[in-house]
Amino acid sequence: GALEGKEKKGGGGVVDAQELMARYTLESIGRIGFGVSLGAFSETGAEISSSFGAAFNTATARTSDRFVNPAWKLMRMLGIGAERELADSIKVVRSFAIKVIEERREAAAEGSANLSELPDLLSRFMAKEKGVGGEFEFSNEELYYIIINFVLAGRDTTANSLTWTLWELSKKENRQCITEIRAETAKNRTELGLSDGEISHELVSRGAYLKATIQEGLRLHPPVPLDLKEALEDDVLPDGTEVRKGERVMFVTWAMARLKEQWGEDCALFKPERFISDGCFTPPKGTSLPVFLAGPRLCLGKDMAMLSSSIMLLSLLDRFDCTGGEDVDYTYEVGLTLWALNGMPLKFEEK
Numbered sequence: 001g002a003l004e005g006k007e008k009k010g011g012g013g014v015v016d017a018q019e020l021m022a023r024y025t026l027e028s029i030g031r032i033g034f035g036v037s038l039g040a041f042s043e044t045g046a047e048i049s050s051s052f053g054a055a056f057n058t059a060t061a062r063t064s065d066r067f068v069n070p071a072w073k074l075m076r077m078l079g080i081g082a083e084r085e086l087a088d089s090i091k092v093v094r095s096f097a098i099k100v101i102e103e104r105r106e107a108a109a110e111g112s113a114n115l116s117e118l119p120d121l122l123s124r125f126m127a128k129e130k131g132v133g134g135e136f137e138f139s140n141e142e143l144y145y146i147i148i149n150f151v152l153a154g155r156d157t158t159a160n161s162l163t164w165t166l167w168e169l170s171k172k173e174n175r176q177c178i179t180e181i182r183a184e185t186a187k188n189r190t191e192l193g194l195s196d197g198e199i200s201h202e203l204v205s206r207g208a209y210l211k212a213t214i215q216e217g218l219r220l221h222p223p224v225p226l227d228l229k230e231a232l233e234d235d236v237l238p239d240g241t242e243v244r245k246g247e248r249v250m251f252v253t254w255a256m257a258r259l260k261e262q263w264g265e266d267c268a269l270f271k272p273e274r275f276i277s278d279g280c281f282t283p284p285k286g287t288s289l290p291v292f293l294a295g296p297r298l299c300l301g302k303d304m305a306m307l308s309s310s311i312m313l314l315s316l317l318d319r320f321d322c323t324g325g326e327d328v329d330y331t332y333e334v335g336l337t338l339w340a341l342n343g344m345p346l347k348f349e350e351k
Contacts, residue, residue: 016344062082122147157337165217174325207281214306216275224291226253
């Protein structure tokens with residue numbers, strides 16, 4: 001909808017793909033997490049979207065500042081600078097979330113909302129409370145932290161992933177990837193009896209090249225380019241390295257994706273085929289590319305992230321050609337996730 005009427009055939013209109021994807025994930029996570037529309041794509045909801053989105057962005061940015069600012073605890077105590085901005089932003093996010101939680105409780109109590117039938121995460125958790133026949137008790141504060149945790153994990157990361165994947169697809173040398181996705185989708189739609197532009201869960205599930213394309217975007221441009229873990233107890237890594245309690249281990253996923261011994265001489269190239277085997281999508285082992293971490297700490301939102309990314313990518317490629325990536329001179333923005341510093345201006349043109 002945000003592109004409608006703007007990028008007509010032959011117009012070659014330029015749109016900030018990063019801002020567009022951020023709006024998409026903000027709106028989708030609002031619906032999935034809270035069961036409400038944040039109005040990210042409507043003029044009537046622009047104020048809510050802008051307030052919540054801006055506060056959320058500021059909170060994550062100021063949090064990342066703590067990694068490079070040794071005086072952050074003092075600033076927090078004095079309530080100044082970046083720490084004051086962080087506190088103010090968290091108040092805005094918390095106020096919105098608590099209001100939604102309170103309103104949902106009231107609606108359930110009045111009988112105007114059946115929690116067990118609502119699909120959003122907040123309602124799902126509330127439907128498990130003792131007061132409605134469940135086995136748990138959640139305070140408003142606990143529900144706030146539960147849902148915000150999902151929002152934090154899924155909003156920026158999915159927007160980053162889609163932005164960089166679109167950038168790769170928009171480059172001349174990668175246009176064939178779009179052709180492959182469209183051919184695969186057309187074939188699967190015919191077999192499933194779907195009409196042009198129709199998207200179903202089964203269609204996405206069958207999209208081997210589609211999923212491989214998203215995975216390759218995640219490989220070259222991991223939303224969280226580096227991560228670290230702190231040992232709770234003395235431990236020994238698989239290679240024999242000893243890690244003492246309190247020590248931190250950092251792994252740089254961005255660099256791991258560029259190891260020739262792991263990915264071959266063409267590791268710097270965008271090549272979805274590396275995740276296709278016998279016509280099927282073959283995701284990498286978690287330890288070789290821990291974009292979603294691995295083992296018992298595997299990201300709970302992995303499947304949701306892949307699904308939402310697939311739906312958005314298919315929706316765009318069904319209607320638009322995306323070009324201009326080779327003309328973008330990008331710089332990474334320092335932060336918790338991999339944003340482009342000055343946005344991602346790409347050309348979207350109706351097919």
